[in-house]
Amino acid sequence: xxxxxxxxxxxxxxxxxxVTITCRASQDISGFLAWYQQKPGKAPRLLIYGASTLQSGxxxxxxxxxxxxxxxxxxxxxxxxxxxxxxxxxxxxxxxTFGPGTKVDIK
Amino acid sequence: xxxxxxxxxxxxxxxxxxxLTCTVSGASIRSYYWxxxxxxxxxxxxxxxxxxxxxxxxxxxxxxxxxTISIDTSKDQFSLKLRSVTAADTAVYYCARQYLHDxxxxxxxxxxxxGILVTxxx
Numbered sequence: 001x002x003x004x005x006x007x008x009x010x011x012x013x014x015x016x017x018x019v020t021i022t023c024r025a026s027q028d029i030s031g032f033l034a035w036y037q038q039k040p041g042k043a044p045r046l047l048i049y050g051a052s053t054l055q056s057g058x059x060x061x062x063x064x065x066x067x068x069x070x071x072x073x074x075x076x077x078x079x080x081x082x083x084x085x086x087x088x089x090x091x092x093x094x095x096x097t098f099g100p101g102t103k104v105d106i107k
Numbered sequence: 108x109x110x111x112x113x114x115x116x117x118x119x120x121x122x123x124x125x126x127l128t129c130t131v132s133g134a135s136i137r138s139y140y141w142x143x144x145x146x147x148x149x150x151x152x153x154x155x156x157x158x159x160x161x162x163x164x165x166x167x168x169x170x171x172x173x174x175t176i177s178i179d180t181s182k183d184q185f186s187l188k189l190r191s192v193t194a195a196d197t198a199v200y201y202c203a204r205q206y207l208h209d210x211x212x213x214x215x216x217x218x219x220x221x222g223i224l225v226t227x228x229x
Binding site for chain 2: 001031032034036042043044045046049050053055087089091092094095096097098099100101
């Protein structure tokens with residue numbers, strides 16, 4: 001299976017901050033990576049697919065980049081509703097695996 | 108608006124079979140791939156498997172052939188059976204649409220059910 005790591009695991013930030021989460025794959029996955037946001041007790045919500053394409057309805061403060069084995073999710077200006085957990089997922093090779101997650105907390 | 112809803116027992120005994128159904132509305136079940144994902148309490152996400160309306164399937168080998176996914180196009184439902192469950196199978200189980208955007212962007216899980224907690228306990 002393709003392993004994904006995320007850094008940092010935890011991130012403390014303030015409203016208005018710019019934050020970046022990194023996802024690394026154990027092998028080349030081209031651009032087949034998605035990012036999800038998950039709030040407690042809720043299903044994940046798709047933010048980004050194809051490494052950099054914003055899902056319809058997702059605010060433009062979210063952006064994704066990268067290819068191959070290194071990817072980033074950037075939130076340009078944190079809003080109160082963004083303090084939650086984020087997961088990357090590779091969709092290059094089945095089983096499609098997820099990263100362990102990054103929790104964004106209020107500083 | 109695409110909606111998915113999981114249903115099934117919330118408690119299953121060890122060694123028995125977990126059975127869940129996902130009912131789809133707002134999209135043709137014949138046109139997409141449909142997936143099951145699970146998340147143990149406080150832990151990360153794991154893909155279980157997926158099905159296409161033609162009944163082609165793919166499963167996560169980590170489940171050691173215990174999982175079977177089937178589809179009923181007449182009811183707009185797809186189902187998961189997981190045999191010989193143990194406490195390690197306790198999780199929130201989600202169904203989702205596995206959407207192929209295009210060949211350069213690939214798949215994503217764009218619509219999810221709310222999830223159903225299944226506890227394995229005697």
